[in-house]
Amino acid sequence: MRRVLVGSKGHLDDVTGFVVYRMLRDTARRFGTHGDDVLASEIDQYARIMGREEISLSGDPLDLGMGLWIAHFDRDAAWSREMSAQALEIARGRFLAAAAKPLTAASHLHRLAFREFGACLGIKCYEEGLEPLMDGVQTVLDIWERKMIEEGAEDDDQDLRPINLAMYAAALIPGGFHKSYVKEGG
Incomplete structure (x- = not known):
């Protein structure tokens, strides 16, 4: 150090x-x-x-997911409102529309499952007021599930398979990543 x-x-x-x-x-x-x-x-x-x-997010899906995840811990803080507004704009304007497109051989080369799962995890943790985005999140999870599970062993991303599966599980069931997971006195 x-x-x-x-x-x-x-x-x-x-x-x-x-x-x-x-x-x-x-x-x-x-x-x-x-x-x-x-x-x-x-x-x-x-x-x-x-x-x-200035807090600024890139257009990257993992950045938007991380932004929403961090923001959900303190929604009332100025930095949280600023960051979540940016992330939600990215989610509504670009991410879900692009991510919901079917995976093709060409698009698969430019999309990384774990990054899109990061966006889904952030949206699910932030959740309040995001009901319209939840259908899009489920579409993204379904598209990648088919690619990872059904095509599985023949996947081009063998090096990314462990992080893809871990992030898929976290996006599917955020559990411990949500601030309310550990209750007082529990």
């Missing part, structure tokens, strides 16, 4: 760090293992960075 291994960061690294550190702090509080100051300086640092930099 003496030198930077990757000289760039992703679009959502700062907001992801902010949310994850807050989740860790809240977990420590819940179990009474640390005081209120645990991770306070790290959370403040990310908050300052987020205040200086």
Whole structure:
């Protein structure tokens, strides 16, 4: 940890760090293992960075899914409203229409299942007010299921098969990725 291994960061690294550190702090509080100051300086640092930099999503399906997933943890925050508005615009305007097209040999080369499953996972976690998008999510899952399961072993993406299947399962049943998965006192 003496030198930077990757000289760039992703679009959502700062907001992801902010949310994850807050989740860790809240977990420590819940179990009474640390005081209120645990991770306070790290959370403040990310908050300052987020205040200086514009949050922007690429048009990538995984980015839109990650944006909605992160935003669902704190819907009322300004950064969350901004990010979810961008992600929903991408989902409604481009992703679902493009992803619902049948897979062809040519389109399959430009589409990655795990990225589209990431978008589906984010939409399912955000869920509130997204009922019209849920049919599109199911269409995307059905299209890829046929490709992965029915054509399975003959798949061109053998290197991606493990991540494709893991992301497919997560998109199908978000469970532990949803903020309400762990209930108070449970």
